[in-house]
Amino acid sequence: MFENLSDRLDAVFKKLKGHGTLNEKNIEDGLKQVRMALLEADVNYKVAKTVISDIKARALGQEVMQSLTPGQQVIKIVYDEFTRMMGSEHQDLDFGGGAMGGVMLVGLQGSGKTTTAGKLGLYLRKQGRKPFLVPVDVYRPAAIDQLKKIGTQLDLPVFDTSPDMKPLKICQDAQLAAREQGCDTLLYDTAGRLHMDDTLMAELETLKKGVNPSEILLVADAMTGQDAVNIAGSFDKRLDLTGFVLTKMDGDARGGAALSIKAVTGKPLKFIGVGEKSTALEAFHPDRMASKILGMGDTISFIERAQEAVDEKEAKSLEKKLRQNAFTLEDFKNQMKSVRKMGSVKDLLGMLPGMNKKQLKGLDINDKEFGKIEAIINSMTMEEREKYAIIKASRKKRIALGSGTSVQDVNKLLKSYTQSMKMIKKFNKGGMRSLKGMLPF
Amino acid sequence: MAFSIFKKKDQENKPSETGIFSRLKTGLSKTRDVLNTDINALFKSNRKIDDSLFEELEELLITSDMGMDITMDMMDRIRKRSGRLSTADQVKSVLKEELIALFPQKPESAAPPVLTRPHVIMVVGVNGTGKTTTLGKLATQFTRQGKKVLIAAADTFRAAAIEQVEIWADRAGASIVKHKQGADPAAVAYDAVEAAMARGIDILLIDTAGRLHTQKNLMEELKKIKRTVAKKMPQAPHEVLMVLDATTGQNAISQAKMFHEAVGVTQLAVTKLDGTAKGGIVAAVSSTMDLPIRCIGVGEGLDDLQAFEADRFINALFD
Numbered sequence: 001m002f003e004n005l006s007d008r009l010d011a012v013f014k015k016l017k018g019h020g021t022l023n024e025k026n027i028e029d030g031l032k033q034v035r036m037a038l039l040e041a042d043v044n045y046k047v048a049k050t051v052i053s054d055i056k057a058r059a060l061g062q063e064v065m066q067s068l069t070p071g072q073q074v075i076k077i078v079y080d081e082f083t084r085m086m087g088s089e090h091q092d093l094d095f096g097g098g099a100m101g102g103v104m105l106v107g108l109q110g111s112g113k114t115t116t117a118g119k120l121g122l123y124l125r126k127q128g129r130k131p132f133l134v135p136v137d138v139y140r141p142a143a144i145d146q147l148k149k150i151g152t153q154l155d156l157p158v159f160d161t162s163p164d165m166k167p168l169k170i171c172q173d174a175q176l177a178a179r180e181q182g183c184d185t186l187l188y189d190t191a192g193r194l195h196m197d198d199t200l201m202a203e204l205e206t207l208k209k210g211v212n213p214s215e216i217l218l219v220a221d222a223m224t225g226q227d228a229v230n231i232a233g234s235f236d237k238r239l240d241l242t243g244f245v246l247t248k249m250d251g252d253a254r255g256g257a258a259l260s261i262k263a264v265t266g267k268p269l270k271f272i273g274v275g276e277k278s279t280a281l282e283a284f285h286p287d288r289m290a291s292k293i294l295g296m297g298d299t300i301s302f303i304e305r306a307q308e309a310v311d312e313k314e315a316k317s318l319e320k321k322l323r324q325n326a327f328t329l330e331d332f333k334n335q336m337k338s339v340r341k342m343g344s345v346k347d348l349l350g351m352l353p354g355m356n357k358k359q360l361k362g363l364d365i366n367d368k369e370f371g372k373i374e375a376i377i378n379s380m381t382m383e384e385r386e387k388y389a390i391i392k393a394s395r396k397k398r399i400a401l402g403s404g405t406s407v408q409d410v411n412k413l414l415k416s417y418t419q420s421m422k423m424i425k426k427f428n429k430g431g432m433r434s435l436k437g438m439l440p441f
Numbered sequence: 442m443a444f445s446i447f448k449k450k451d452q453e454n455k456p457s458e459t460g461i462f463s464r465l466k467t468g469l470s471k472t473r474d475v476l477n478t479d480i481n482a483l484f485k486s487n488r489k490i491d492d493s494l495f496e497e498l499e500e501l502l503i504t505s506d507m508g509m510d511i512t513m514d515m516m517d518r519i520r521k522r523s524g525r526l527s528t529a530d531q532v533k534s535v536l537k538e539e540l541i542a543l544f545p546q547k548p549e550s551a552a553p554p555v556l557t558r559p560h561v562i563m564v565v566g567v568n569g570t571g572k573t574t575t576l577g578k579l580a581t582q583f584t585r586q587g588k589k590v591l592i593a594a595a596d597t598f599r600a601a602a603i604e605q606v607e608i609w610a611d612r613a614g615a616s617i618v619k620h621k622q623g624a625d626p627a628a629v630a631y632d633a634v635e636a637a638m639a640r641g642i643d644i645l646l647i648d649t650a651g652r653l654h655t656q657k658n659l660m661e662e663l664k665k666i667k668r669t670v671a672k673k674m675p676q677a678p679h680e681v682l683m684v685l686d687a688t689t690g691q692n693a694i695s696q697a698k699m700f701h702e703a704v705g706v707t708q709l710a711v712t713k714l715d716g717t718a719k720g721g722i723v724a725a726v727s728s729t730m731d732l733p734i735r736c737i738g739v740g741e742g743l744d745d746l747q748a749f750e751a752d753r754f755i756n757a758l759f760d
Contacts, residue, residue, distance in 0.1 A: 036509055042690030045504045109713065110569025110686060141577075141608035146601035149622075153600070194715065221569065225506040225690025225722060248568060251653040253692040276598075276656075 027059050030074065041254030044229045047085075047263045055081050085259055086286035091243065091268040093124075095214045100175070101129070101185040102213035105245075106204055106235060109192030112247035112273060113219045114143060117189040118150035119273065119281035120245075124185055125156065132183035133158040134174040136167050136207070137191035147189055154278055157181055167191075167203060171211045188213065195234035208239055215242045217270065220257060222246045228257040229264040236265045247273035250280070258289065329385040332417055333377040336370055375403035376413050388414060488529035495520060498536070505721030508691050511728065515539050537755060543724040544751035545731050559591070559637035559645040561670060561677040563630075565663060565704060566684035567696055568651030571712035571738065573602065575684050576646050577609030578746040579736075588643040590615035593633030595626040595666060596650040606648050616640075626650065626662065627669040634673040647678065654699035667704050680707050682735060685726065687714040693722045697730050706730075712738040715745070723754075 011033075031052050038048040058077050095101035103120065105113045114137070121131040133151050135158065137143035144161050151158035159174040171188060178186050188211065193200035208216065218235045220228060235241055246258055249272045262269055274280045377385065379402030384391050391399070396410045403409075483497055495516065502512040522535050564576045576592065583590045592610045594617055596602035603619050610617040618633040630647050637645040649666060652659035670677050683706040685693050700706050711723050714737050727734055734749040 039503055040509050040691055042506075042692070045500060108688065110571055112569055140605070142601040142605035145604045146599070149600035194713070221686070221688070223567075223686075223689045223692040223696075225688060225693075226504045227506070227688050228690075231688070248653060250655070251567070251692065252655050252695055253690075256690065 024060060027056060027074070031056055034078065038256065038259075041259075042223075042225050042228070042256030044226055044256070044260035044264065047229070047260045050263070051081055051085065082259065082289075083287050085263045086289060087262055087268045089287070090283050090285045091270055092283065093215050093270065094242070095185070098214065099184065100179070101215075102175075102188065102211060103185065103215040103217060104188040104190060104208065104211065104213040105217055105219050106190050106239065106241075107192060107219035108194060108221075108231060109140075111192065111219045111221045112245075113137075113192065114146050114150070114189050116219050116245055116247060116271075116273060116281070117147060117187050118154055118156070119278055120271070121151075121156045121187055122154055122278055123271075123281055124187075129185045130183040131156055131185045131187055132174065132178040132181065134171060134178075134186055134188045135159065135161040136170050136188050138163050138165065138167060138170075139191045143189075143191070150278075157183060167207055168210045171207060175211070186213075195231045201234075201238050205238055217241065217243050217245050219245045219247060220261070222249045222255055222257055222272070223251060223253040224257045229260050232261045232265050232267075236267060241265070241267050243268045243270040245269075245271045245273065245281075246284075250274045262286075327421060329377050329380065329388055329417060330382075332420070333374060333385075336373060372403070372405055372409060373413055376400075376405055376410055379403040388417060484529040484533040490523055490526060490529055490532060494529060494532070498532075502721065506690055506725070507721035508694065508725040511543070511725050515543075540724065540755050541752055543728040545727060545733055557676065557679065559634070559642040559674075559677075560679050561634065561637070561645045561647065561674065562680040562682055563647040563649065563667065563670070563678040563704070564682050564684060565649050565700055565706070566651060567653055567686075570651065570684045570686040570689075572596075572651060572684045573606050573609065573648055575682075575710050575712060575736070575738065575746065576648050577606070577613060578738075578743055580609060580613035580615045580644075580646055581743055582746070583644050584614045589641065590644045590646065591633060591637045591640070591642040592617045593630050593645065593647040594619035595629040595633075595647050597622055597624045597626050597629060598650040602648075602650065615646075616642075627666045630666050631669045631673055634670055634677060638674065654696045654703075660699065660703045663700075664703055681705055682708050682710055683732075684710045684712060685722075687711050687720050687723060687737075689722055691722070691725075693726050694729055697726045697732070701730060701732075706732060708733055708735040710734070710736045710738070710746075711749070715739045 034055070035048055035052050038051065039045065043051075055074075055077055058081075059074055093101075093103065105117055105120075107113050114135075117133055121133055124131045133147055133156055135144040135147040137147075138161070144163060148158050150156075157178075159170070159177055161170050161174075165173075167190070171186075174186060174188075178184075188207070190204065190207065191200070193204070195201065216239050218232060218241050220231065224231065232241075232244065244261055244267060246255075246261075246269060249255065258269055258272075261267075269284045269286070272282050272284050274282055376399060379399045380391070384395065384399075391410075391414065396407050400407045400410050483494065483501065488494060498519070499512060499516050502515065503509070507515070519532065519535055519539060523532050526532060526535070562579075564572050566572050573596070580590050580592060590613065592606055592613075592615050594603045594606045596606070597620060600622070603622060607617055607619070609615075618629060618636050620629050620632075626649060633645055633647065636642070647666070647670070649663060650659075652663065654660065667678060667681070681704050683697060683700050685696065689696070697706065697709070709726065709732050711720075711734060714720055714723070723734065723737075726732070734751075736746050737749045737754070739745050739747060
């Protein structure tokens, strides 16, 4: 996400970096490019206009810092402006301390409300809450089934809605049912509707009054165009939203909607959907996103994910093994598992500073390959995992057969393993210096 | 258009022209409200042709999701052509012509293509654009024309997708081929082609799972579905219909490009046009990709899925 926008801005800043001093003329040129980049990224026309004039005023104003070159200075101003636009810190859901919490999900058709309901349920359960899914979409064929199935998959309780019930009745009955089942957070999945559909918008107002949810989140598609602010504005006017969820952020949308929505409504973007998996919902951090857009990487998210996935003890023992060149195929497998837990490799690399650029394009590490590698190593005996050198032709054949792969696959794995061994040895010999140039920091 | 094989029947069953036209107009009323009031305010007959006029016109095009490239290009041409004009009103007709020119010209409908049976249409697109709904409405329109329709429930990924398309098949009076959730979608498609051939089906509609165009593996899966269909029936699928959401911004072009690269899109369907003040992306995709638009969705009703004609669409926006 945001790759394209940061590419564009990168090119603009490179030009600016070449200038010794900033004057009105070269700022003007640079900002014209920034404006184009923003508009191409679906940032709302009016929002783009305001941003540009704000940036210009600040760039030409008092804020001259001795330590920065003029180009860097503009980047800093743009960074500050983006952060300000999106709000500075992550805003979590607020249940106001009441015994029963409710989150109502609203939005256009196809924005991803039902999928988000499931993901949000999982997220809340991790936070120690007891979520209860409520299918309120009685219009779309099989929408109720969809949420029920998601509930079964994730082992989350779902209210037994039947399609002939009225939405308000569903919500009221669900509140009783949730209490009976010992749940404390209701997630209302409402039907998709257009923001100018007066009847259906009025229905939402009635629901809001009858249900009194602690949070009303608009679920919007990250790929939405100029209309994003109108959609968000209309829903906000009728329902006084408490925040937004942007879905499908794992595509190549330039995410202008993220920049615009907050700017226009003043309501925070709380979560982003970043994949098909039910865990692919992230809390949104505006400051991190701003540095990502400007190609500064998102190191904090990377570290957080690593901390979540890797057990500290494991990491220490691994470090020891690496130091002693005793990194076996078994360790190789475990290592790979931890990396997979963190998310897709492309995702992870994209978070590192200087890495989310062109080089990542075309780099597609097939997550299926990992499964293959795991199967191959699982088909080895413990001895083979310790001493890879004993794996000769007939063992390879057996391993290939056992893992449902081919001898070529086994060879490929052994080769990449020996290569990493070489790298580790080199690292142990030369210390940090030999690693420089391999890693971006 | 490739669908001209159905034209004859289509015309027989078509409601009167005014009916369709007025539906289109109501459906696009929001688009019109914004575009039109702006357009008319912009082009007051006594207004001078000056920079501020062009600036406002540029804003209008950008906010309709036309995209920067097309907007800049079009502004250049309009500026040039306006040199000889004296009133803003005349610029309005220039704009109208330029807009119509964005859509690929309909090829002269030569000899009607030979009708192959079954005629296989594969429906693709990113998540949530309205593939299943569009497919359901198309199925209904076909069965109303007396066609025998079969639907392949090849979205085996999303929870309850099969149930959803089943309900549509039921409404349309079409038959359905389905496997369990999680099954190989290519296998579903293969079985459906086989069944369609055996049962003398006229139209086979293949519903596929929504996928982001940037997901390599999922795009490979889509290619596999297409290959598998062709294995059973060479030349099939005869149409690859890509469904686009009209509220999408510039990303729609990236979507169309990558789906086209993967499975050779032959036509577009644009949904939720009633929900947007924009629709400029329709023109942007159609002209960038040189792909015809088969149908547009301008409302929830069955008849709100309409055949697309560029001049009628533009006229509905202006009048």
